[in-house]
Amino acid sequence: MTGPALAVLGVVLLLAAWQAVAALRWFGTTVCAPTVVVRVFADASSRRVLLDGAGATMLEAVEGFGWALLAAVVVGVLATLLPFLRSGLDQLGTIESAIPFVAIAPILLALFSRDTVPTAMAATTAFFPLYLALVSGLAAVSPAVADLCAALGAARRDTLLRARIPAALPVLTTGMKTAIPLAVLGGVIGEWLGSSNGIGPIMLVAMRNYRMPMMWAAVVVTVVIALLLYGGCAALEWVTARRFG
Amino acid sequence: MTPSTSARATVAPTARLPTAEPSDEVPTGLAPPRRRPSVALFLLGRVVNALWPLALILVAWWAWVRLGHLPPAVAPDPSGVLTFIAHDPGSFALDALRTAGVVLGGLVVGAVAGALLATVSWFSRLARAVISGPALLSQCLPVATISPVLAKVFGYNTTTIVIITALIAFFPVMVFTASGLARTPAGADDLFVVLGARRLDRFFRLAVPSALPRLLVSLRVSIVVAVAGAMLAQWVMGTSGLGYRLIIAQSSFRTSEAWACSVVSIVLSVILYSIVSGLCRLASERFE
CATH class of the missing domain: 1.10.3720.10 (MetI-like)
Structure with a gap:
């Protein structure tokens, strides 16, 4: 058997284990079997609710990711052009990344309206890996290329534009791959802070009202969202690695 | 911002070289013997470098609350917390x-x-x-x-x-x-x-x-x-x-x-x- 086939087998085994745990009632009625979850998706009205929620969450995650990327580019280029700021900015970034998600909640609630909090939260959680990837990518230009630029008397701006940025792109896309799940996480947590749309509230409401099939369907939707966005970033990584790697 | 300028001051003697090169990043062996920055200045630079992010956060937080006239119920200032x-x-x-x-x-x-x-x-x-x-x-x-x-x-x-x-x-x-x-x-x-x-x-x-x-x-x-x-x-x-x-x-x-x-x-x-x-x-x- 080949590698991918075995990997699929692993996922199938996982699903089988899930079905078995549900059938054996190890956790009472809290675990719904995959077959029950499929039935939730078959129902038109609950499918609508779930798809609407998925769309909202995906939009928030992507939007927040975009803001985080913009901020990472601004700060990262600043840290590269002004080296004396570098260690301080790194430290700021580390502190920012160490802020527990719920700890930033009071700050975001004071700054934004409840419906924009998910986007802001996604941006905060996704920022640091992007910044880290960008800064290390901009530094990853090969010494030979850097020497050549210096020998040809290239201005700092030209070195940045023609040598550093192309060298940074593959590293940045790898960083995007690690950051996008965090953006999804930030979006969902932001929704829990009081937003009315998205998959997060659906999950929370289902949990409180003991609608277990709906809750597990929401989990499946979250997994699919994460997979789709991750797959997009992985594809982007593949493309840049071929072009610039 | 003052901390950054003082950090630059400690770096400056090494950065400028009296050569015709347009780029100031090329290390050459022909540099005149440079003056060592004093130990105190060096230490000050390190301390400033380590602390400015924290100071920046606190100042920004304080300014945001004070200048925005936010009531403590919305956002307390650093000293309050x-x-x-x-x-x-x-x-x-x-x-x-x-x-x-x-x-x-x-x-x-x-x-x-x-x-x-x-x-x-x-x-x-x-x-x-x-x-x-x-x-x-x-x-x-x-x-x-x-x-x-x-x-x-x-x-x-x-x-x-x-x-x-x-x-x-x-x-x-x-x-x-x-x-x-x-x-x-x-x-x-x-x-x-x-x-x-x-x-x-x-x-x-x-x-x-x-x-x-x-x-x-x-x-x-x-x-x-x-x-x-x-x-x-x-x-x-x-x-x-x-x-x-x-x-x-x-x-x-x-x-x-x-x-x-x-x-x-x-x-x-x-x-x-x-x-x-x-x-x-x-x-x-x-x-x-």
């Missing part, structure tokens, strides 16, 4: 300890499980291939998003929070350890085989030393997320610890207390992260 913590440091320390205990417990459980599974996948090619599917799945799914579900399944208690933290720590440890076990120095594997080393010897004397730094790196990756995940679980489930206190304070509009919880948890997170990265540095010096 600090006096709130100073008012009752014992209870905050206790809550922080509770959270830290849960995080460390989960981290140990998750790391042991992850390392064990990575070991299994080192010994068996089949296991490695089968694990890779669920591993990829878990890599792109943030566990904390499904913490309400886990709470429902395992019950609203501290054990569940340990399980959530363990799950968060588990996947990075497994992935990094497996890649570390496979990343032995070039040729070393062949050498061991030629010298007739048994598989077990190869594992303990070759694979484990090369995997150890990776394992610690994975802990550095997961510690911050583990703290955040534990806080989130306490916040969602309402058991004990900083996260629980935060949600209670928030929902009863005691903003100062909520912000104080935030500040304490950030400090806790930074401290735990520094400890793990310190261990990381030690291990990479010893094993690489």
Whole structure:
């Protein structure tokens, strides 16, 4: 058997284990079997609710990711052009990344309206890996290329534009791959802070009202969202690695 | 900003060279003997370099609250929060300890499980291939998003929070350890085989030393997320610890207390992260 086939087998085994745990009632009625979850998706009205929620969450995650990327580019280029700021900015970034998600909640609630909090939260959680990837990518230009630029008397701006940025792109896309799940996480947590749309509230409401099939369907939707966005970033990584790697 | 200019002042003597080069980055051996910056100035530069981010945060926070004329119910200023913590440091320390205990417990459980599974996948090619599917799945799914579900399944208690933290720590440890076990120095594997080393010897004397730094790196990756995940679980489930206190304070509009919880948890997170990265540095010096 080949590698991918075995990997699929692993996922199938996982699903089988899930079905078995549900059938054996190890956790009472809290675990719904995959077959029950499929039935939730078959129902038109609950499918609508779930798809609407998925769309909202995906939009928030992507939007927040975009803001985080913009901020990472601004700060990262600043840290590269002004080296004396570098260690301080790194430290700021580390502190920012160490802020527990719920700890930033009071700050975001004071700054934004409840419906924009998910986007802001996604941006905060996704920022640091992007910044880290960008800064290390901009530094990853090969010494030979850097020497050549210096020998040809290239201005700092030209070195940045023609040598550093192309060298940074593959590293940045790898960083995007690690950051996008965090953006999804930030979006969902932001929704829990009081937003009315998205998959997060659906999950929370289902949990409180003991609608277990709906809750597990929401989990499946979250997994699919994460997979789709991750797959997009992985594809982007593949493309840049071929072009610039 | 003044700190940055003073930091530049200590660097300046090395940067400018009296050559015709348009770029000032090319090191040449022809530089005139440069004056050493005084020790005091150097130390000042280091201190400024280390502290300006913190100072910037505090000043920005203070300015935001003061200049925006925000009432304390919306956002308290730094001094308000600090006096709130100073008012009752014992209870905050206790809550922080509770959270830290849960995080460390989960981290140990998750790391042991992850390392064990990575070991299994080192010994068996089949296991490695089968694990890779669920591993990829878990890599792109943030566990904390499904913490309400886990709470429902395992019950609203501290054990569940340990399980959530363990799950968060588990996947990075497994992935990094497996890649570390496979990343032995070039040729070393062949050498061991030629010298007739048994598989077990190869594992303990070759694979484990090369995997150890990776394992610690994975802990550095997961510690911050583990703290955040534990806080989130306490916040969602309402058991004990900083996260629980935060949600209670928030929902009863005691903003100062909520912000104080935030500040304490950030400090806790930074401290735990520094400890793990310190261990990381030690291990990479010893094993690489």
